[in-house]
Amino acid sequence: MAAFWRPLKDEVTRSGVSRQELCDRLDLSASAVSELLNGKRAKAPDWDVVRAIVSACDGSLAYWRRRLDELVRELDAQRALELRSGRARKDPGERAGCTVCQDAYEAERFEEYATGWGDEWDPAVPYGAAAVLAGRNGELQGEMQALGVGLLESTEGLSAFRDQFNDLTRGLMADLGRRVRRACHPHRIRLLHAAHTIVVIEGCVKGPLLDAVLAYGVAVDLHLVFENGLDDGTFAAAPLPVANTRYDDHHARVVDHYARVWASLRGEIPSRQDAGRCASIYEGRLAELAAECPELFVWAGMQDGSDAAGALGACTDGEARDRLQELYRDLHTQKRGLDGLETLLRALARQVPAPAWSVRLSEIHRSALGHPVSPINDAHQGRSKCVPRVPSLSRGYVNPAFRTAVHDSDSRPHVEAWWSTRPLRQEIQGFLAGHFSGFPTVNRPLLILGDPGAGKSLLTRLLAARLPPTDYLPIRIELRNVTADAEILDQIAQALRHATNKDITWDTVTSSCSGVLPVLIFDGFDELLQAGGADHWYYLEEIADFQERSAEAGLPVAAVVTSRTVVADQAKIPDETVIIRLEPFDAARIARWSDVWNTHNAGRSIPPLPRDLGALHPDLAPQPLLLLMLTLYYAMRDEGDAEWAAPMNRVTTLYERLLTLFVRRQIRKHHCKMRPEAVEERVEEELDLLSVIAAGMFNRGSQGVTAEEADHDLAFLRAPGRRRTRRPTRLLFGEFFFFIHEAKATLDGGEHRIWYEFLHATFGEYLVARKIALTLRHCPDQGPYDGLLFSLLSFTPLTDRAQIIDYLGDLLPGTDTVAQLFPAALHALPPGSDTGYTMGPTPATFRHACHSANLLLVALSAGQLLRFSELVADGGSPAEVWRTHATLWKSQLPSTSWDAFVSAVGTMPVSRGTDHDGPRDIVIRLGQHDADPAAHNMSWLLGTDMPLVKDDEPLSALRRTRPLHDRDAERLVEPALPVFDELTALTSSFVLDGYGRHVSAAHALIALLICPPAPHPDALARYETCMSVLVTVSGEPGARLVDLVSRRLATESDSLPTEAVDAIVQELTRHGIICAGQHGGDAFDRTRISLLVISCRLLDRTRRKGLVGRIATLLGADASSAEVTGVEERLLQGEWQKRRTSEAGIVRPLFEALFDLLIRAAGAEVKDVALLRLLKLAVALDQSSWCRQYAERGLRSIRPVLRSRLLPFEADYLGSSLAVRLDAERRRAHP
Structure with missing residues (x-):
């Protein structure tokens, strides 16, 4: 069969005939045509089918008729042979490997379904599901089709149906x-x-x-x-x-x-x-x-x-x-080291040999299972029974609890309180097994969130190690070690190079791993966000796009991304992304860790760890990293020390004691005869050395430094009085400290490149905070400490590493020192105080901007409200000083740093005095934004609480702003440019709105025009604010304001209170007439129609006396005349009573009465204009029946020159014949 169909299929391909054309010619579905061309039919095709295909390809009918006859004879002979020998065809399922991949027909069927070309094999449809499960067994497919037809009318029929x-x-x-x-x-x-x-x-x-x-x-x-x-x-x-x-x-x-x-x-x-x-x-x-x-x-x-x-x-x-x-x-x-994940996935694994690259990468990742769960003290493992041994990753990692969510527009994954509403789940191994063995993994990344030290990186190392190579190709990308701004493929290539020490590509690895699911594990997205460079807002979407492109190309890819919870709002998370948040340890997990630790250190001179460590330190023990720190502290403590008995309820206390404890032990170990006071002095010296290295990493915005950079930093950033002794960096770290990891590489020329980084970023962040706090104790001194503080704070904003600010809040006693330093933050350093420290050419403006911003952050680190006036020199204006600093910060800090700063620092404008006329001030608080970004600020800027304020500077402000070409300013100004072009006068007047806020006339108008329709609760207040600003504008701007407000009110007056509508119409009418007189022209005529519409509807609702007179005035008639008074009396007393059941209400009799009055009125020009307005009003109020009766007569009474003021739609409404007649009159008037 294949020998017949393969060349015919090739001929179809060469001819360019589309599958759809064949479907139409043969009257078959796409799947049936595919089945034919792939030779999957058991019987020879009819000649009509072959002739249709050959004709479409312009092939030789005689040749293919001969080939078909040969096929029929071969099939007959084969069938006879099988009957004689009793053999059945070998089931293709017996072949090794994926039967679908190895079967061209099945593979093509799947491809058609996957690309959306056909739904005959859609597994979500019963008949499609049967086709998928039946494979090439057409009999089973047919049975499913037959079962889904007909009616069941009896229980006997139902029983038979169930059996079938x-x-x-x-x-x-x-x-x-x-x-x-x-x-x-x-x-x-x-x-x-x-x-x-x-x-x-x-x-x-x-x-x-x-x-x-x-x-x-x-x-x-x-x-x-x-x-x-x-x-x-x-x-x-x-x-x-x-x-x-x-x-x-x-x-x-x-x-x-x-x-x-x-x-x-x-x-x-x-x-x-x-x-x-x-x-x-x-x-x-x-x-x-x-x-x-x-x-x-x-x-x-x-x-x-x-x-x-x-x-x-x-x-x-x-x-x-x-x-x-x-x-x-x-x-x-299996509750440790994700070993249960491996158990599950191996139970699910294919029974086929694993591809070579999958095996190799798996072996690389599995080698980490025997490494300590943290490399802390790795250099000393096993050397002394007094030194604790850290359990291996496979034994020491305690599986965490977690919460899950599927991201949508309402998700707030960066908010702790939002996560508390999600159900707590215990078995993360089963969840991961379900995720990676399921279909949804290949169209969105799995986002894993957690607090610092929650074990996110350890989880990714274990995940890469536990995935079986027969089904998965794990590639772990440490984002801190790849180029932050590189494309996804380049980052993958860098990770592969780092893991294998070979220059290999994504294509090289995946092309040899058919049938295996690649799993890309991106660890440390928060570090990528903090690395600067390109904007990474769309990074998660880029990963999802990469997954979708790969799936479309036939290579599904799963992806995992880890990040700190608090930065989850700094990137766009694709909708439907599955997010998990790692939870702090509960008492059971803390006890589980204690058991592992005690077992691993049994027989050593290490005191056992209490199982109730969580109860002893409830604020520290639930966090895995801090739990490890506590463990080390307990293991190495000297219970005779006085500080051991002191309470320890803060992270900074733990870090300080642990650092001090370990350094002290190491000093005593190497210098056993050193006097106690000398030991303590040496401890402080070593901690200062380490703090300098941490400060160097912070200043460079990096997680590590080279040996050369460390030597440079030690030469300039030591505490004054400690700069005399210098030792090689390598000797320092090798001898005394275990929180720093050393990496060494040999370059092409044989030169060694050494790189130092803290085993966890929080160690370095604490040491930076410690260094700043100790330096501040000696400031201001107009000397070396002021210079050292400038060197520490003038290269990177503290908000780039927000954890440092949290630690400073624990370490600093108050803000008095900062209050003394801040007034001179932008001044040159006093002579002799500059340390001379630099890291290359850096603008002085940038360093002073960074210095002043960081001083403010230090002052805010205590978490208290701070008035900016507390940092301003006596006699200075807090508002002006703030503007000076803030504009400098924005101009000098990188955009990512400025975004982090404004996200962390909340401001609220206030007055220093008890009245609004007091000096302007700003209240600042860290991490809390009491004011909405769109909050009103004009009252504070104007510096008054007067109800009406004139400010003639809007255009001047625009001229002062535009030359800056500031992106943010331009984006904010751009929507308002039409207002400046058309209605400049509306931007220079300010009134108090109903909430006591100063708003401009332009603001009041725009707020009304974009307000949702009445009865929205804000609508009436916005009308009232517009009425307040009417007195501030006149002439053409005033006329435009009246017109726009009137048009809006005409659309919703029936949805507002009648008293309010009546008052608004009176004010609009009065002010509109005044502005029309000032401006001249016919601009107010458009407004009259809107006001007339509102007044007529108000009359229909209220029957209020005086409204008929107002309507007559707006039409141009004399409202004080006896005729108008008589019309109102007849309508409200007699005529209305006769028509009270009419659907037309009072408007129809009003129109009849006014029409009769105007027809009889003296003064042709006044009459004509009033009649024309009445006709326009009839169109606006949809008085079709009145128009049919009176429009033609009214138009005949109006001079032709005035009739030309009818708009086209008004003429159409008044009647097509009338429009033709008017056109004829115009042609006669202007031949």
Whole structure:
């Protein structure tokens, strides 16, 4: 068969005939055409089919007719031979490897589905699921098609249908576990998705719903059963149960799903009990399937705590239940080092040889399992029984609890309180196994958040080590060690080079790993954000785009990104991204760590760690890194020291004692005869040395320094009085300290390059804070300490490493010192105080900007409210000094640093005195923004509480701002430029609005125009503010303001209180007439129509006396005349009573009365203008019946020159014949 179809398929390809054209010619689906061309039909094709294909390709009909005859003879001979020998064809499933990948027909079917070309094999559709599971067994596919047709009208028919369905599902599910184990990742997901679809239908078919429908005497439409079995947008349309949904939540959605199926069949809401029985059948079948295919075990969350009981309870006794219990038992006895993750994934692994690169990278990552959980004291491991041994990564890592969320527009993953609303989950191993073995992993990264020291990096190291190489290709990218601004592919290549010491590419690695899922693990996204350079706002989206492009190219890719929780708002997180947050340790996990530690150090001269460490130090022990610090402190403490008995409830206290303790032990070890006071002096000297190295890293915005840079920093940044002794950096670290890691590389010329970094960034951050705090104790001295402080604070804003500010809050006693230093923050250093420290050419403006910003941050570190006037020299204006500093900061700091600064520092303008006329001041607080970014600030800037203020500087302010070409200023000004062009006068007047805030006329107008329609609660207040600003503008700007407000009010006057509308119309009418007189022209005529519309509607609502007179005035008639008074009396007393049941209300009789009055009025010009306005008003109020009766007569009474003022739509409304007549008159007037 293949020998016949392969050359014909090639001919089709060469001819350029599209698949769609063949589908149309043959009247077949895309899948059927694909099946033909790939030779997957068991029988020879009809000549009509072959002739249609050959004709489309302009091929030789005679040749292909001869080839078809030969094929028929060969098939007949082969069939006869098989019958004589009794042999059956070998099942292609017996071949090693993924059967789909090895079968061209199956692979193409999958590709068509994956690219959206056809849905015949969509595993979410029952018939598609059957096609996926049946493979090349057309008989099973046909049975599924046949089952979904017809009606069930009796219980006997239902029983027979169930028997048929049971037989079919057994055939479809036969040997599913073996097929799944040999399939590659994408095809495995497809098989399981299809199996899950059949299980969903089973719950409906075998449950009580169909019985209940028949009991109502209603026939069951089987097509509806199959269709409605999978049209649920929250459950059944999802690819599969997903790892981020707990089992009990999944159960609730299943019950809701079956309830909707019932409603679609009966149109009624079923009992939850019946839907629950269907769900129980589904869950029992799912549990049985999970025993054979453990992917479903983890996808459905069956492994997580109490959820497991529900899953096991759904599974009947027997082999399947025993398998599930064994999986659960294996997983829950493995609580360290993610070893349970490896157990699960190996149970899911394919039974095929692993690709070479997958094996090699796996071995590299697995080598980390035997390394200490932290390299602290790595150099001293095992040398002395007095030195503690840190457990290995595989034994010492305690699996954390976690919370999960799927990101959407309402998510706040950077907010601690938001996470507290998410359910706490215990079994992270099962979650990760479910995520990486499931389909959703290949279109969004998994984002892992946690506090500093929560163990995010350790988790990624373990994840890379535990993924089995038969199914996964783990590539761990430490973002601190790759180029921050590089493309994703370049960062992957750098990580591969670092891991393998080879120059290899992504393509090289993946091309030889067919069927394996690459897992890209990006560790330390927060460090990438803080590295500066390019804007990384879209970095997570770039990873998602990379995943989608790879999947489209046939290579699905999973991705993981770790970051600190607090910076999760500094990047755009793609919607539907799964996020997990690592939780602090609970008492059980702290005790588990204590047991591991004590076991690992048994037999050494180390005091055991108490299991209740969490109760002793509740603020420190729950954080894994601090727990390790506490452990080391307990292990090395001298219980005779007085400080040991002192309370320890802050992180800074722990770090200080631990650093001091270890350095003291090392000094005593090497200098056992040194006097106690000399030891303490030496301890302080060594801590100062380490603080200098930490300050150098901070100043450079780096996580490490080279040996040469460290030597340079030590020459300039030592505390005054400690600069006499200098030792080589390498000797210092090798002898005395274990918190610093040394990396060494040999360059091409044989030169050694040494790099130092702290084992965790928080060590360096604490030492920087310590250095700053100790230096401040000696300031101001107009000498070396002032210069040293300038060197420490003039290269990087502290908000780039916000943790330093937190530590400073613990270490500093108050702000008095900063208050003395800040007034001179922008001045040159006093003679003799400059340390001479620099790291290359740096503008003096930048250093002074950084210095003053950091002094402010130091003052704020205590966490208290601070008035800026407290830092300003006597006689200075706080507002002006703030503007000087703030504009300098914005101009000098990098955009990322400025963003971090304004995000951390909240400001609120206030007055220093008790009245608004007092000097302006600014209240500042760290980490709290009491004012909305769009809050009103004009009252403070104007410096007054007067209700009306004139300011003639708007254009001057614009001229002063535009030459700066500042991006932020331009973006803020750009929306207001039309106002400056058209309505400049509206920007120079300010009034107090209803909330006591000064707003300009332009602000009041724009706020009204963009306000949601009445009865929005703000609408009336905004109208009242516009009325307040009317007195501040005149002439054309005033007329424009009246016109715009009137037009808005005409659209919603019926939704506002009548008293308010009446007052607004009176004010608009009065001011509009004044402005029209000042400005001249006909501009007010447009406004009149709007005001007339409002007045007529108000009259219809209230029958208020005086409104008829106002309407007459707006039309141009004499409101004081007896005729107008008579019209009002007749309408409100007599004429209205006769028409009170008319749908037209009072407006129709009003129009009739005014028309009659105007027709009889003297003065042609006044009459004509008033009649024209009345006609325009009739159009605006949609008085169609009145127009049909009076419009033509009215227009005849108006001079032609005035009729030309009708707008086209008004002429159309008044009648097409009338419009033609007017046109003719215009042509006659102007031939």
